[in-house]
Amino acid sequence: MPSSRLTRRARLRSRALMEPMATSVQTLQEAGPGGPVTPLPDAGQALLEGAVFSEIRTLHFPMPSDPRIPKSLPGGLDVRRLCARTDSLTVTVGPEGAARTLGLGLFPYREVGEGGCVIAPGMRLRERNGVVEIYRPGATGVVRFRGIQYADVLLSHREVCPAGQCMAERFPDEVTHEERTRGFFPEPRAAMALSAMVRRLGILRSWGATSIDTWSWWSGSGPDGIVVEAWFPSMGPSGRRAILEALCSEHFEPHWSAEPLREVSGKPSERYFVLRGGESHADIQLRLFEELRLRGPSALADGSGGRRGEGPLPG
Numbered sequence: 140m141p142s143s144r145l146t147r148r149a150r151l152r153s154r155a156l157m158e159p160m161a162t163s164v165q166t167l168q169e170a171g172p173g174g175p176v177t178p179l180p181d182a183g184q185a186l187l188e189g190a191v192f193s194e195i196r197t198l199h200f201p202m203p204s205d206p207r208i209p210k211s212l213p214g215g216l217d218v219r220r221l222c223a224r225t226d227s228l229t230v231t232v233g234p235e236g237a238a239r240t241l242g243l244g245l246f247p248y249r250e251v252g253e254g255g256c257v258i259a260p261g262m263r264l265r266e267r268n269g270v271v272e273i274y275r276p277g278a279t280g281v282v283r284f285r286g287i288q289y290a291d292v293l294l295s296h297r298e299v300c301p302a303g304q305c306m307a308e309r310f311p312d313e314v315t316h317e318e319r320t321r322g323f324f325p326e327p328r329a330a331m332a333l334s335a336m337v338r339r340l341g342i343l344r345s346w347g348a349t350s351i352d353t354w355s356w357w358s359g360s361g362p363d364g365i366v367v368e369a370w371f372p373s374m375g376p377s378g379r380r381a382i383l384e385a386l387c388s389e390h391f392e393p394h395w396s397a398e399p400l401r402e403v404s405g406k407p408s409e410r411y412f413v414l415r416g417g418e419s420h421a422d423i424q425l426r427l428f429e430e431l432r433l434r435g436p437s438a439l440a441d442g443s444g445g446r447r448g449e450g451p452l453p454g
């Protein structure tokens with residue numbers, strides 16, 4: 140392909156995956172012209188990626204050095220690089236907070252109380268070659284976290300499961316009837332959409348995102364949409380336009396279209412947008428905010444950093 144086109148595609152891939160530009164150029168040269176700049180995951184892999192990040196809700200949040208913030212707080216995930224393949228995703232993270240986030244969020248268990256549902260159904264964790272792997276028994280796909288130790292993940296999990304009786308530890312090679320009855324989370328179309336966003340996460344990071352989170356959105360088409368909310372030290376209209384242009388590049392698959400979310404008054408929002416990726420992917424409500432203002436430990440007690448669900452939806 141012409142060098143200018145290769146450079147544009149490589150730059151987009153380098154930003155999305157946070158990998159060196161030279162690596163992106165070489166990878167795309169070997170792949171040849173055409174095709175998405177980041178690999179399209181197969182169905183099982185995409186569903187697993189969506190489930191992992193839906194359960195922990197944090198896509199990126201480096202634990203701050205602010206002394207008011209307890210180091211034991213879950214929600215830390217300093218994503219530094221992604222290695223995306225058709226059948227796997229490797230996430231390189233900083234050590235602060237990540238082990239606790241996985242240890243408290245991805246071992247399946249039944250909520251306390253009558254009728255309590257199963258949290259993180261189907262998730263299983265193991266160590267392979269010094270990397271923490273998350274998988275589902277009998278299903279394809281794996282999400283790896285590099286930069287933390289499995290022993291530290293398990294130690295954090297022991298705070299809530301000291302006897303090792305959670306489903307993941309009792310049944311490492313099968314998904315239990317309780318888990319299958321609960322059903323995997325989120326809905327398949329939402330999982331596919333979130334997987335696509337994770338594989339472009341570096342675009343938000345390249346603009347200095349201080350935190351990126353996700354949760355479910357009851358969109359107009361049904362209960363399978365998702366919200367992705369990102370905070371930046373500075374973010375004006377031109378920055379939002381540039382982010383949307385990059386996320387919706389024709390060189391990604393699925394190819395998203397973007398439009399402002401309509402406020403209750405009917406006016407298009409300046410900070411809320413809807414990304415649409417076709418019938419197989421749910422809509423994403425993308426929120427791009429300026430400045431994350433910490434409000435002390437009480438604001439962070441739920442592990443959300445005061446970031447999730449800031450006020451009512453505008454539409």
